[in-house]
Amino acid sequence: MTAHDPGPDWAGGHLRSARHGDVYFSREGGLAESRAVFLEGCGLPGRWAGRAHFTVGELGFGTGLNMLALIDLWRRHRPAGGHLGLFSVEGFPLPVADAARALAAFPELADLAAALLAQWPKGARGFHRIQWPDHGVTLDLAILDAGEALSQWSGRADAWFLDGFAPALNPDMWSPDLMAAIAARSAPGARAATYSVARIVRDGLSAAGFTLNRKPGFGRKRERLEAELPGVAVNQSPPRRIAIIGAGIAGAALARAFRALGAGPRLFAQGPMASGNPAALVSPRLAAGSSAGAQLHAQAFRRAVDLVRQTAADAVLGTGALRILAGRGEPERGRATLDSGLFDPGSLQWLDAGATSARLGEVVTDEALWVADALVLRPQRLRAAWSGSAGLGGQPEARRIARIARAGPGGWQLFAEGGALLAEADCLVIAAGPGSAALTGLPLRPVRGQVTLAHEEPGGAPASWGGYAIPAPGGVLFGATHGRDDPDPAVRAEDNDRNLDKLARMRPALAVRLRGLPLDAVAGVRAASPDHQPLAGRIEDGLFILSGLGGRGFTLAPLLAEHVAACAMGAPSPLGASSAALVDPARLKRRVAPESGLGQIDVG
Template sequence: MPERIEWLDDGTAGGSPFSPRFGDRYRSELGGLDQAREVFLKGCGLPEAWGGQPQWTVLETGFGLGLNFLVTWAAWKADPDRPRLLHFVSTEAFPASAADVLRSAQTHPELVPFAEQLQAQLWGLLPGFHRLVFEGGRVLLTLCIGDAKAMLREQLFEADSVYLDGFSPQRNPDIWDLHTFKAVARCCRRGTRIATWTIARSVRDALAQCGFVVKKVPGIPPKRDNLQGEFNPAWEPKKAQASPQRRAPSNCVVIGAGLAGAAVAASLARRGWQVRVLDAAEEPAAGASGLPAGLLAPHVSPDDNLLSRLSRHGIRATLQQAEAVLPAGDWGRTGVLEHEVEHPRKRPEAWQAEWADAAGHWSRPADSAQLAQCGLPAGTPALWHARAGWVRPAALVDAWLAAPGVQSLGRSTVSRLSHAAGQWQALDAQGQELARAELVVLAAGFASRAMAAGADVEGGELALQAIRGQVSWGRHEPGTAAALPAFPVNGHGSLAPAVPLPGEAGGLAWVMGSSFERDNARPETRPEDDQHNFSRLQALLPQAAQALAPQFEAGQVQSWAGVRCATPSRLPALGPLAPGLWVCSGMGSRGLTFAALCGELLAAKLHAEPLPLEQRLADALAPQRVPAG
């Protein structure tokens, strides 16, 4: 359940939010706006300190009702000398509801437009990280749900400003203890400024032990003093890992104009890179990303394993991108029903107890009405994925490649990579240079394996496997729409029931599939695969299969085949292979789920930004190798 908040009718505008858990107010007696501006923003020297910087990162130890974030975002937007990118990382053990966050801002009309955008993204806040995106990807809120100490151990970045906030040390001592400040210090560079409203002696002593030099400064009524300072330890900090170094945008070559390559290109371009995308085909999305339509739905497991958690991160990222760059005819957030044909999927136990509301935003048991729309009897084991839908992958690729700073070149087959003088050259079969840059990203699906091997990368071949898949599709005929569910269904193959057809003719199509053939890199279509898809549909949706049978019998079904690329772990492969050479591949049948997330993760690592997901999840994507010989 969202954190319970009581709104006290104490004469203040809109009432005062009060926490029964901690017996304390969420903001000062005279309102939180002055506190957010004077104590935190100005206390860290903002907005002046970030002027002219390429990026700025704020760390906050208690998100509460989001007021500090809203004030910082508003200050960023109003500043003509603002940084290109603003990161705001905030921890929160007990997240409030989206409605309470919006209500909290209602007394400050200038913040309401920002609060409404924030409210729209405050869904599905299960324990862990959640990357919320605003201002076209230039304001990034990483909301970390859980204990501050545990959450900060999952990050590795250097904050420029720190807001120490939370309920009073007497009410919530854990957020102000020595171990929390050690975790904060781990995320600071020498010179990072901190600010807080409390001057408790225990807080000052703990901060000093962690290397912060602090002083009392005049406060705002009714408080006489606040606390300001900076991270400036008398010793050289020993961090668990070497701190990553921020790098300036430069030139990059991405090999592969499918979902993976286009997502990487767009993420880097948003940070100021000039990106050249090379692809052997004449047009983008000519490989597996040319699928007529693909489904976007989370993976569910009883232990909430790596794939499940990564799929939620990826779906949130893709939905954000789809909403920003695609028209309605190229995608639909319709929800997806998962018919558990082979075995029921168990959800984590916590999803049915303390996290039931947040989990329900993602996946919950399908109800009888949803089953009836699919022609399935009540009680059929099935899940309803509320934040799911379908996407036309090629449309997403085109939108990403149209980003300012991206140049896409077709008929550019890279046969070999060569490295000299700090730059990588992409060469064709005749040894002619196609492009050069200090950074090259291999995003060419299964072909990435051969390219990496040809570049003499140490550590063995990339563990990538070619998987051929074929989908079947057909146009809607009179009565087709009424015979099919109103939303996609998966679980034993899949059916996207109503995909708008591009072009002047228009109309709707159904798309079903897909076959799954390992170690086959030939994308030819085969009639027997259409029959295989149809037989799976008969088990998945018997009523829909009966309605579509005449089109199969009359030979009116179209086919499309492509070659996906997978890893042994079923997780993407993302990481460096050599200095200046990265790979982003191996997304299997979940390219729509993982591409946007991987593009942002790659960019975050290059720029030493806060990660969009937990460090242990990011580490799980390290490219796997097959030992030579």
């Protein structure tokens, strides 16, 4: 993939790729072609009958027409409670206006197309998740070169749509290495379909282990190709009983993610939550360290913004925030973030000190990034929206979990104080903040943070710099302290003074206005891992974790919850392999086994 694409060409009223000199779909009828070549060619809908999960991959997303035709078929022949996972690759995404113009030719797909266009990626490189929740469909669209996308995707496809531009015009999309990668990312018995019977396609698929079958082609094409791998598809049943311990932002995000996959988890919570502040900021981390880390944090930010806007818009207090580049190395990290290609064009803007001062309404000496998509949230509303009906009576179950223990292969039991059995689960996810350490044996450490609330108009834009100052209901919220290995959630008056002192270094005029005013405060205890990366994934059979989010829970939890839910339910993860490895709890050594008897903990 190169930095510049010539873009679409509408010469003669047909959508063509100027780069490859080929049409996006047949002039004899794009929707009819999708149905005949790809849906029929992969034996759909018959092959998903009775399946709890079915996965379809595609090379060449283009306008999205193949996927829309597939979703239309799925909604008419969906197995009861079934979930359809889609994966597609596109190196040069169309502008949304051109996609809309092309899809307007198929009015019977108008409602599905509208949902796709509303979530259309704006150009950021990486993985993008698009959902049709009413139909149980999730699409992971990789804006990447095909080889990189396939190496990063964790799924196994039951069917493949091979729809790149013609092999003579785009041979890289049909290389033997790519066909081998397709086979490696396929389930037993997978089918592949394509409009092309070119020699490079036949040889590549055959060498990868597919059995080939020529069929009559569509439109002007004399033949098309169907291919099949040996083996028999296995219909794995997802866990029926799912329990989540912790109802902060991690637990709420998990509840939403499991429901999106058709599951109904039980959510247990008791005790103070680190995500109990009156306001929260969703903003990206500056690029630092590994490329996998940069990709993870950028994708998490994009996904958090999309999900909040789609599912909990009334939780948004404001949009847009400054990231002030104060401190050694911060401007360089800001530039690296801006130049990474991991954010949508125009979503980040470089500001010199004068422009930063204008946004804040006071004089500062630092440069900044303007993050147009940053969100200021009401945490309580977001947690309520995502917790949904996961607990009894629509609320998390306020039960104290004293101990968990294995119950047979893959099963788990949750016990209350005094030894009473509260629940049994086929899948248990620990999202209990610092309390996750006792339940899992993983080396998480408590980090206490206190934020201060002044009942005064904040003035200027929301801003962060390591600390932050953001609008909150009734005033301005600023802080926070960072007390490592401090598990005490009690509010401390001296920490308000510390927060004011830190604020004075970054926003002196605001700090002057706030000194002497009555101040409220909220303190919470977060969990951090030894390497400061989150923990998200499988610990052992039936036991998973989402923790170690530090002070970035509202940015990280939405995406990582989807990753954990996918791992638990046997669905494709939204994370690339390198990002999944970065957060895999297996990287840390466990200190105790959860069966070994645990002290009482508060979770939430």
